[in-house]
Amino acid sequence: MNAIHGQQQTSIVDPGWSAKPDCLFDRDDDWAALMSFSSDPHPGTGLGVVMGRPRQGKTLLLESVARATGGFYFCGQQATEAEALRRVGEEYARYRQVARPSHWRDWKEGLDALLALGDTRPLPVIIDSFPDLVAASPALPSIIHGALRHLDRPPLENRARLLLGGETAPVMTRLFASSSPLRALAALKLDIQPLDFRKAAQLWGIDDPRLAFLVYTVVGGTPAYRHDYVGDDVPVDRDDFDGWVCRTVLNPRTPLFHEARHLLDEETGPWNRGTCHSVLAALARGCTTHGEIATFLGQQLTDASRALAVLRDHGLLRSQTDGLQPGITRHHIADPLLAFEHAVTRPRRAALEQSDAETVWADARTDFNTLVAGPRFAQVCRDWASHFADWAALGAEHCTASYGSLSDPSATAGLDAEVVVRRRDGHMRGPLLSVGLARWHTGMDIHHLQRLRHILDALDSREDLSSVRPTLYGASGFSPELHAAHARGEVLLVDLEHLYLDV
Structure with missing residues (x-):
């Protein structure tokens, strides 16, 4: 899920050149959030973070933002601090279209120059693969924190929008955890997730x-x-x-x-x-x-x-x-x-x-x-129950879905339910909304409904079942008896067409 922190931003990006490029599939919300952040006209340097596992399109997204806004983009890699500073200095010179590359003594000097790019207008300064730079320069997060606190520049002149990109790994997690000083300064935090099914x-x-x-x-x-x-x-x-x-x-x-x-x-x-x-x-x-x-x-x-x-x-x-x-x-x-x-x-x-x-x-x-x-x-069924199913009819628009199991002394195996749906209730265990079985390669018949009823009987003494909807998820069809039970309202049947098309 994408999380956007901070006040609502007013974009000054020209709609004609801020349209999401065709090379980006989906990611509409991510693009809108990045463009709004990058073009925020309010004075003061801003910090944003973009995380995501490899191959999810994070780099393409950041490169596209830089092209659309005329911003600065630099991708780090595993190297010594001296080489990294030399590379970013060369990229800075190309960006400014000057012949001689900048030779910065340290990251403080380099960051001062990069952030100064936003002295005249809102401009994104994008540093991708940030953890690779931190590996060679452990003090870099502290240097960035100092620069963002405006220790060396007047607070109302600069409108650089510093965007730090990196994979969702321990380094990024640690740097932007809830207790991190950088997290406290971040106005934008995006987590680029894989596409849903x-x-x-x-x-x-x-x-x-x-x-x-x-x-x-x-x-x-x-x-x-x-x-x-x-x-x-x-x-x-x-x-x-x-x-x-x-x-x-x-x-x-x-x-x-x-x-x-x-x-x-x-x-x-x-x-x-x-x-x-x-x-x-x-x-x-x-x-x-x-x-x-x-x-x-x-x-x-x-x-x-x-x-x-x-x-x-x-x-x-x-x-x-x-x-x-x-x-x-x-x-x-x-x-x-x-x-x-x-x-x-x-x-x-x-x-x-x-x-x-x-x-x-x-x-x-x-x-x-x-x-x-x-x-x-089974996981796709849980994802459907969490994000696509209309559980509002049961009194909850926000749900969680997980695998569930019960020990049954009278059975040779436990009672497992692949899709257990509960109302999302903060950190508390929410009320039960649905219990379901999921079968991919096996057609479902009345015996599956009987097994589902057995699970509900075992739950009767420990859960409020008054609003629970028995559900069977099947990719290989349902028997006529199950269709009849569905018509009587005894069970909800969900097939692949429902999962993908909401038929």
């Missing part, structure tokens, strides 16, 4: 909900994967999906084949990558709690917890309290491509080197349906 279908130009979901299950909502990573290859129809998988994500000649490993290495840095891969493998096999993951790894809970913390800090995990047992925290792989990698590709890399992709994919199809598509379908 509906926007991803639009990005790929897929109208068939089933095909759209299958593609989303492999690549998720990362915009960068649409073009360069697959060579503009889009499956023609459902029958072409298997071929598309073999041509792209299982093809060593495409960037997408290597992306999941590169992404993990890039995000976690020098920390124990083997342990991180094993944790993701455990999650891909259905282990969702600390204890289950530790058992899979053959490690102590503390060791597993550390690996989980590293992955969560880098945005690779989604951790959520169990919807029916608040003492349990469950973890899920956030990025579909990482889930596909650790359930399908990684266990078969040797086979991919010795055999053709079609043979490997035929062997992997069962695992794909069980370990990848099934859990991802």
Whole structure:
């Protein structure tokens, strides 16, 4: 979710040149917020921060803002402080169209010159890949804080809009945490998220909900994967999906084949990558709690917890309290491509080197349906319940949806509900609105409704069920008995068309 802090800003950007460029898909709210911040006419230097995981389009967004406003843009990289200062000085000289590059002694001198670009008009000064600069210059955040507090310049003359961009990693999180001095000065904070499953279908130009979901299950909502990573290859129809998988994500000649490993290495840095891969493998096999993951790894809970913390800090995990047992925290792989990698590709890399992709994919199809598509379908159902379903009829417009489980001494297995919907109630556990089962590859019949009723019976003594809506989410159809129960108002049936099209 994007968070915008500070007072409402009055934009002076000419509508003729502030229109979002065609190269940016969606991101309308992000673009509007950045343009409003960049052109805010009020006096005083401003600070904004733009975060986002790799490949989400953050850099393209910031570069587009710089072009649209005539602002200054510089992208940091891993280097010494001296080289970074030399590079930004050269970029500054090109921007000002002067022959000699600026040779700044330190970042204080460089920042003074950069912020002075806003002495005559509102102008964005964009520094992207900010954590790479901080790695070589740990004092840089303090220097920026001092400059923004106007220790060396009159407060009413300058209208530079300093925008710091970086991946959602521990450095950015720490620098802009709630207790950070920089966070207190920031008038704008944007977190560039992957596209949701509906926007991803639009990005790929897929109208068939089933095909759209299958593609989303492999690549998720990362915009960068649409073009360069697959060579503009889009499956023609459902029958072409298997071929598309073999041509792209299982093809060593495409960037997408290597992306999941590169992404993990890039995000976690020098920390124990083997342990991180094993944790993701455990999650891909259905282990969702600390204890289950530790058992899979053959490690102590503390060791597993550390690996989980590293992955969560880098945005690779989604951790959520169990919807029916608040003492349990469950973890899920956030990025579909990482889930596909650790359930399908990684266990078969040797086979991919010795055999053709079609043979490997035929062997992997069962695992794909069980370990990848099934859990991802449940997550899409939870996302739909949280963001698209009309729960206002039940008395709550803002909801949370999570996986829920109950222990049942009389059953051979626990009672699990893939979609538990509650009213969003701040930090409190909100009232229960709906309990649902989600099935991807299995048609649903009256036995699923009976199992759902069994879960509700077990909840009767501990929850208020007066407003609870039993719900079945199915991608492979519902029996006539379930359609009849739906007509009587006994259960809500949600299929792929409802998820994608609100039919």
